[in-house]
Each structure stands twice: as structure tokens, then as C-alpha cells.
Amino acid sequence: MSKVLVPLAQGCEELEAVTIIDILVRGGVEVVTASLDDNTIITASRGVQLVAQKTLDEVIDDHYDLVVLPGGLPGADYLQADPRIIAKLKNTVEMGGLAAAICAAPKVLVSAGLLDGKQATSYPGVIEKQPAHDMQFSNESVVEDGQIITSRGPGTAMDFALHLLQKLQGADVRQTVEAGLVRA
Template sequence: MAKVLVPLAQGCEELEAVTLIDLMVRAGIEVVTASLDDERVITASRGVQLIAQTTLDQVLGQEFDLVVLPGGLPGADYLNEDPRIIELLQRTVQHGGLSAAICAAPKVLVSAGLLDNREATSYPGVIDVEPAPGMQYLDLPVVDAGSVLTSKGPGTAMDFALILIERLCGAEKRLEVEQGLQRS
């Protein structure tokens, strides 16, 4: 079973966080949510309260198949300012896992050096104005650049989650989850 970490920062985008978590759980993926500090109640960008299962310090020694960052502000800024997140993203990719971010959170992937010489997307005005060295910004809902995936914003969260499920569990599992959602 795949294991995924979703760090939840104060001010994260709730629609993105909940959509990513919910769809991956539907796929049978072990999803761990972690707050950046000891305050496990997260007040998201629109005031919705989320409760993290654990803290980042408690899971730092664990290996994950995917670390995925919800966007939103100021949540993405808090993730970007946390050296533990940067190191965790880098280590995950170095060990053959995936790192992913949506909305404003791809800026953290830029800081981690994971978008150097890759294609990527984000919420407009985030990484298209301050790209990584050699990065090509694509105005697409989701960009799969191998071990690093990015997505544009809240409206793309479901497609992003389904692509992450496919990468972790295969096309059959993605289709199973997607059919249960009655998207068509």
C-alpha cells in the first residue's frame, strides 16, 4: 500500500487539502496528515478547521511514496519557510518517491530545487513570475514532470488527485475511484 504525507499549514487551501486526502483514501492509500507545529487544529484559508493526525516532527523519520502540498495563502508561505519540508521533499524524490504541489505550493518545489529544468504549473502569478532555473511554465491544469507533479489551483484538485492515484496505484485504481465519483 502506498503511503502519502500531506503537510497541513495554517492558512492552507481547504478544498485542495480535503480533495487530495479524500480521493487518496478512497483509493486505499495510507494518508498521513501532519501539522507543522504542535497545534494540530489547522485554520484553513477560508476559516474551515481541519485536524491533523500528527505533527511533522513525529513523521520526519518515515519514508513516503509521495509528499503532496496543498496551496493557499499563507499556508504555502509557511511550507516554503520550513526547512524540514524542503528536506523531506528532496529526500522523497532522491529515494524514488514523488513530490507534488498545487496552487501556490509549487513555490516550495522551486525552493527545494525540484523544478530546475522541468515543466511545471501553479496558480497564475506564483512560479510563472519567479521560475526555477531552466523551468518551463505551462498553463495547464496538471503537469506531470516525472518525480515531481504540479497543479494549478482549487478547480484542478480532483484531476490532480486522480493523477496522483494513477501514479501510485495504477490506471485501474484511478478508474475505480473516478467511477465512484460519478464525474460523467
């Protein structure tokens, strides 16, 4: 079974966080949500309260197939400022895993050096202002370049989450989950 870490920072984008978590769980992925500090009650960017399962310190040393960052502000700023997140992203990729981010969170991947020489996307204006070295910006909804997957924002969260599910569990699982969502 694939295992995924979703760090939840205060001020994260709730639609993105919940969509990522929900789609992956529906597809049989083990999802671990973790707060950055001892407060496991997260007040998201629109005031919705989310509850993290653990603190980051409790799960930081565990192995994950994917670390995925919801965006939103100031959530993405808190993720970017946390050296544990930067180190975990780098380590996950070095160990053959995936790193993914949506909306404002791809700037965390820039800080980790994971978008150098990559094609990526983000919420408009986020990573174009401070791009990674030799990064190519795309306006696509979801961009995969090697072990890195990025997406644009709340409106692309479903496509992003389904892409992550397919990457982890295969096309058949994605199709089954997507059919159950009645998207068309």
C-alpha cells in the same frame, strides 16, 4: 500499500487538502496528515478547521512514496519557510519517491530546487514571477515531469488528486474511484 505525507499548514487551501486526502484514501492509499507545529487544529484559508493526525516532527523520519503539498495562502508561505519540508521533499525524490504541489505550493518545489529544468504549473502568477532555473511554465491543469507533479488550483484539485492516485495505484484503481464519484 502506498504511503503519502500531506503537510497541513495554517492557511492552507481546504478544498485542495480535503480533495487530495479523500481521493487517495478512497483509492486505498495510506495518507498521513501532519501539522507543522504542535497545533494539530489547522485553520484553513477560508476559515474551515481541519485536524492533522500527527505533528511533522512525529512523522518526518518515516518513508513516503509521495509528499504532496496543498496550496493556499499563507499556507504555502509557511511550507516554503520550513526547512524540514524542503529537506523532506528533496529526500523523498532522492529516494525515488514523488513530490507534488498544487496552487501556490509549487513555489516550495522551486525553493527545494526540484523544478530546475522541469515543466511545471501553478496558480497564475505564482511561479512565473520567480521561476526555477530553466523551468518551463505550462497552463495545463496537471503537469508531470519525472518525479514532480504540479497543478493549478482549487478547480483542478480533483484532476490532480486522481492523477496522483493513478500514479500510485494504477489506472484501474483510478477508474474505480472516479466512477464512484459520478463526475460525468
